[in-house]
Amino acid sequence: MRWDFIIPLLIFFPVLLIQITIVPLISISGVVPDLILIILVYYSITRGQLYGTALGTFYGILIDLITGSLLGSSMLSKTLAGFTAGYFSGETKREINIHTYNYSMIVFLCALIDTVVFSFFSAFDLQTNLFSLLFEQSLLPSLYTSVVAILFIFSPLRRKKI
Amino acid sequence: MIRFLSKVWADFREYIILVILIIISLIILSQNQNSKVQTVRAIAFGSFATFTSIISDIFSITDLKRENEELRNTNTNLMLQISKLRKYGIVNDELKRLVNFKNKTSYPLIPANIISRSLSMTQNTITLNVGEKDSVSPGMPIINDQGFIGMVYSTSQDFSIARTIHNTDLKLAVMDERSRVQGIMIWTGEELLIINIPNNFDIEVGDRIVTAEVSSIVPIPIPIGIIEEYKAVETSVFSYIRVKLFVDLTPIENVFVLAEVKSKQIDGLELNFYRRN
Numbered sequence: 001m002r003w004d005f006i007i008p009l010l011i012f013f014p015v016l017l018i019q020i021t022i023v024p025l026i027s028i029s030g031v032v033p034d035l036i037l038i039i040l041v042y043y044s045i046t047r048g049q050l051y052g053t054a055l056g057t058f059y060g061i062l063i064d065l066i067t068g069s070l071l072g073s074s075m076l077s078k079t080l081a082g083f084t085a086g087y088f089s090g091e092t093k094r095e096i097n098i099h100t101y102n103y104s105m106i107v108f109l110c111a112l113i114d115t116v117v118f119s120f121f122s123a124f125d126l127q128t129n130l131f132s133l134l135f136e137q138s139l140l141p142s143l144y145t146s147v148v149a150i151l152f153i154f155s156p157l158r159r160k161k162i
Numbered sequence: 163m164i165r166f167l168s169k170v171w172a173d174f175r176e177y178i179i180l181v182i183l184i185i186i187s188l189i190i191l192s193q194n195q196n197s198k199v200q201t202v203r204a205i206a207f208g209s210f211a212t213f214t215s216i217i218s219d220i221f222s223i224t225d226l227k228r229e230n231e232e233l234r235n236t237n238t239n240l241m242l243q244i245s246k247l248r249k250y251g252i253v254n255d256e257l258k259r260l261v262n263f264k265n266k267t268s269y270p271l272i273p274a275n276i277i278s279r280s281l282s283m284t285q286n287t288i289t290l291n292v293g294e295k296d297s298v299s300p301g302m303p304i305i306n307d308q309g310f311i312g313m314v315y316s317t318s319q320d321f322s323i324a325r326t327i328h329n330t331d332l333k334l335a336v337m338d339e340r341s342r343v344q345g346i347m348i349w350t351g352e353e354l355l356i357i358n359i360p361n362n363f364d365i366e367v368g369d370r371i372v373t374a375e376v377s378s379i380v381p382i383p384i385p386i387g388i389i390e391e392y393k394a395v396e397t398s399v400f401s402y403i404r405v406k407l408f409v410d411l412t413p414i415e416n417v418f419v420l421a422e423v424k425s426k427q428i429d430g431l432e433l434n435f436y437r438r439n
Contacts, residue, residue, distance in 0.1 A: 031283075068315060076187035076188070086176065
């Protein structure tokens with residue numbers, strides 16, 4: 001059994017548990033970091049773009065089912081985020097992108113894409129102020145997520161050889 | 163031909179897979195109201211909610227002492243208000259008796275705890291530790307001592323998911339308590355607005371907003387908030403009305419489910435009446 005491919009699927013559940021029970025306690029004006037996205041980016045970079053895209057779909061559909069949001073919205077946004085993170089995978093780029101602050105920047109970019117796509121399906125109408133939508137619902141959560149991702153760079157769990 | 167397809171697959175497989183998954187996502191997006199999808203959703207969150215309830219119980223213990231003190235304070239104030247209201251109630255009962263009015267009994271409330279929440283700014287939902295076995299069903303309002311919180315959306319045997327008022331999919335018929343002007347309340351993702359109120363209607367800053375009695379989903383007037391900002395929009399016939407909620411949604415943990423769903427018989431009767439005319 002290829003545990004390398006199954007572990008990311010299993011690790012989703014405890015991380016989601018933390019995301020919906022403990023992470024709200026560290027929210028700032030309703031803005032929370034997205035731990036699911038952090039691990040999605042990590043596995044996209046380490047396992048490749050194809051795996052990351054599929055993993056994003058898997059994570060997204062489960063998030064929609066479990067949290068009650070519009071079914072398909074997280075699925076689409078996480079698929080795109082996983083695909084984008086996969087661009088930073090590659091034999092020569094992997095180590096640099098995982099072990100340096102590049103990781104935080106990649107997480108920020110993918111979080112931005114994720115939140116913009118998600119907000120588009122849930123909040124957009126013709127009267128919506130696009131800049132306000134981008135700032136409050138995309139930029140701020142993405143910044144918070146990328147700050148939390150910096151902690152991940154120093155995590156001893158990541159020292160394991162990829 | 164096969165070699166060509168193999169080459170295309172080898173060169174563009176990531177993009178092909180992405181397009182396929184996007185199409186699947188869009189198909190699923192269009193199937194949100196499908197009953198089978200709702201059943202799968204109820205099973206999924208019901209299974210997961212068992213674990214989230216354990217974690218939330220551990221964290222709620224630390225807030226109990228503070229919450230108890232606040233509740234004691236609130237209870238004392240309420241006791242004083244009730245004494246005053248009791249006197250008015252006696253007079254009211256006497257007047258009702260005189261005009262042969264029918265009394266309404268108190269509404270059934272089901273206490274519940276929030277065991278997990280999705281803090282999306284546009285699709286805010288909460289999971290409650292009560293479900294079908296506690297007589298909770300979709301469409302029941304969620305309230306606390308301060309006012310309206312949300313609406314039950316989906317239930318399983320032991321748990322239920324509710325859309326809070328900070329959810330773009332929840333649209334409420336509301337009313338200005340002073341002027342009785344009615345409108346629709348929506349959450350835009352950033353602010354709570356009442357829409358479709360013409361500029362010349364009687365609305366003032368500070369007016370109390372409650373759920374409208376004509377609402378097809380909330381059976382009684384429940385406090386929602388106060389009008390924080392009101393201005394007539396020059397380029398439109400409708401005003402800009404922003405509401406501040408009574409309830410702070412972030413720290414709440416204990417809520418009540420109003421165990422009453424507006425009668426389908428009444429709705430069906432009204433619908434047939436309007437269709438005929």
